[in-house]
Amino acid sequence: MPLLVLTGCQKELDLLQFKDDFGNYQPEVRIEAILTTTAVHEQNPLYPVIVRVDRSIAIDDTALFNGNDDNGNWHSYTDVNGNGQWDPGEPLNDDVGEDGRPGQDNGFPARDKGEGNGRPDYGEPHVDEYDEILPLVHDTTATVTLTNLTDAKQYLLIWQAIAARFQYLGQAHENRLNNVYDSYYGGYVLYQGYAASPGDTNKLFEFTIDFPGRGLTVKGQTRPIPQATFIDPGFPKVRDTLYIPYGGPGGILWSSDPRATVYCVRVERVLKNIAVHLLWYEHPNVANRALTAANGGVPVGFEPITAELEPGLYHLIVTTMDENYARYYYSSLPLKDPAKSNLRDQYGHVVMGVAGSKAENAIYFRILQSGTPKSAGR
Numbered sequence: 284m285p286l287l288v289l290t291g292c293q294k295e296l297d298l299l300q301f302k303d304d305f306g307n308y309q310p311e312v313r314i315e316a317i318l319t320t321t322a323v324h325e326q327n328p329l330y331p332v333i334v335r336v337d338r339s340i341a342i343d344d345t346a347l348f349n350g351n352d353d354n355g356n357w358h359s360y361t362d363v364n365g366n367g368q369w370d371p372g373e374p375l376n377d378d379v380g381e382d383g384r385p386g387q388d389n390g391f392p393a394r395d396k397g398e399g400n401g402r403p404d405y406g407e408p409h410v411d412e413y414d415e416i417l418p419l420v421h422d423t424t425a426t427v428t429l430t431n432l433t434d435a436k437q438y439l440l441i442w443q444a445i446a447a448r449f450q451y452l453g454q455a456h457e458n459r460l461n462n463v464y465d466s467y468y469g470g471y472v473l474y475q476g477y478a479a480s481p482g483d484t485n486k487l488f489e490f491t492i493d494f495p496g497r498g499l500t501v502k503g504q505t506r507p508i509p510q511a512t513f514i515d516p517g518f519p520k521v522r523d524t525l526y527i528p529y530g531g532p533g534g535i536l537w538s539s540d541p542r543a544t545v546y547c548v549r550v551e552r553v554l555k556n557i558a559v560h561l562l563w564y565e566h567p568n569v570a571n572r573a574l575t576a577a578n579g580g581v582p583v584g585f586e587p588i589t590a591e592l593e594p595g596l597y598h599l600i601v602t603t604m605d606e607n608y609a610r611y612y613y614s615s616l617p618l619k620d621p622a623k624s625n626l627r628d629q630y631g632h633v634v635m636g637v638a639g640s641k642a643e644n645a646i647y648f649r650i651l652q653s654g655t656p657k658s659a660g661r
Contacts, residue, residue: 317335317608319641336425336492348416369399378397379407380397381395381406383407385398414467430488430491431486432487443472445467447468484506484508490502503626505638539583540582544569545570546584546602548565548584550563551597551598552596553597570582571585586599593650598647602642605641611623611625
């Protein structure tokens, strides 16, 4: 049985104490129906429309969170001296214990519970990871359509076991390049007869998700959102790449549609082979009030270039979101709050999730150790 750890008072509570609160819980559907007008994420070429349908789960669902390495990609310590046990100095690999950190990495106590024991444990890399959990919560029984209400065109979406790939950061680790993991999720996709383009911002689209076995029909509407437009920040630019002095002040600017005042900013490190991008960090961002006022009320976003970015080539992606998607993505409201979800069933009841739209735009930038940019770019 998993345990709930309250870090403030350092007490472990057995979830069975709360069984009366969730013992009769019935799974519900949670739907994320997203229309993408522009997708430039080189690491993850999106389908233009993805509808992800998952079932909700109880917090005591140990069939999913079982603490095992279900797909066989967990690697124990390397027994260098062959004595059948882990000894200090031997590589721990994924056998780093329940805190997810090896030994005294970043000041954590040495040898926490499970570290170097030769068995997978809760909290370790590749244990109860996305690849193990997500396929088990997907609902593949729905019939999904997208209707352009402006011109009455309708599109049928089909189930795809790998609808999108994504990267995420593991536990903090001294080697950042070894701390990025790849995963994927399934969904209903539209990849032909693309229904929207950046110029369709006045058109209204409606998602319909039918569950024949449940007698449930869910609908939600959205309008396409345009991508952000980068503003010249004054740095030298060669071809498609900005050149920024290491440790210097400044950042990257963009303007957006008045409906898009919340953004997701993702920065990737580009390795020597420019086809390999590794997630460096990702976070929410909002329109800067002072810059927006100076721009006549048109929203302006700003991403500072910090000292965390060492010299090298990077890829910055700005995702704009419509009001519905932004509210769902960042709001702390409960999942079934009518202000968080714009999905409704045939009886008008709130359904967890969102029908929204997003758009991406990206730019390369290189942090210079010294000197001036090369004329070749990148």
